[in-house]
Amino acid sequence: MTQTVLPGAVDWTGDNPFVYLKTDPAGDWSSLSLFFRITSSVHGTGHLILVVTDPYEADLAKAIGLTDNEPLARFLIDDFASHFALFRPTQALKNPTLHTNAVFTQSLGDSEWVESATDDTAQTTIAMRWQNLGAPFAVHQPKHESGTTRHEMLSVFRPAQSGTVEVNGTPLPGATVERDFFGRRAQSAAMALSETWIQA
Template sequence: MSNPSVLPGKVAWTGDNPFIYLKEDPAADFTSLSVFFRINASPFGIGQAALVVVRPYDEDGYGIVLTDNDSLTNYLIDEFVSKFVLFRPCSFMDKLEIISDADFKTIREGDDWIEEAHSGDRSIRLIWRDLGTPFAVDVPGPESGTGQHEMFSVFRIAQAGEVFLDGERLPGNTVQRDFLNGPGQSAGMAISETWVEV
């Protein structure tokens, strides 16, 4: 029987990191990119952040983040989100509107999962519909979103997703795309996700 091993790399962060990517035209670019973070350990402590980028590839695109830990949020955006393949072409990732002191709420309704964030009159509501069977992945450093971290996670792909910004539903729907274990919709839960420096 083999003994368990301890990985040598430094843990960059661990927590949940679900996503919802929407398109108005399935044949065109994504029209909004949304991610949520619930971080349980990192160099900048614990915290939560909800990020929505609207028209990510247009000159008039914009992004908003609601968070309860500014330092952690800046770290996640600079070192991770801005390096994820769909976010790399966004020219305004360093100009996101970051709103502090947000309150967060998680709602579970059967196989649906809802994350809400509020700060003053600003709000983000993310909904994942009909989550699928969990599966685990181990993504080596060269193939991960940053190319510098090994990533471990449990995923549950949703059959649909919705994004509300300040009470208004963003247009578009999830689309089928190639994912780690085959085709799946462009929305899902990444649960117990951990990024380890390589």
């Protein structure tokens, strides 16, 4: 009989879109940004916007996060983001600046999807934008291919034609670039929807 139920515990499920920017298309990434909207996890529900600038410059690399659930945010950073391929080389996630009183908003239009967060106590606002989303496609990554190599990952991706990130109203420098993405070519910005990480 075909097995229809995956046996592992679900660490989290939700949305995890990203925007990765380069100032030089042939150079290293100038910033790596992730958004999490978690609908179920071992640390409850909540949100996190995480922005790493100059990730591979030892003296310049910085990570800032806005969240409404600090234990969840630290779990996502320590157990997941830190293990994702592009984030592994950076030292910034060892000691991120994390503001924990953020309020999150979402704006959906015909050609633009915006996720933003504001922490009035820290006087910090971050907005991530994805423009001109493509058709969705589903992915199932086995353990040995996933970002942590400890989980199976399922997700629905919608690549964007472009993406931007603003911190306190100022756009981060750089632009998305075309790259290989699950057997196709796409810009380095995409929605990752209904993403689920299952212990393998």
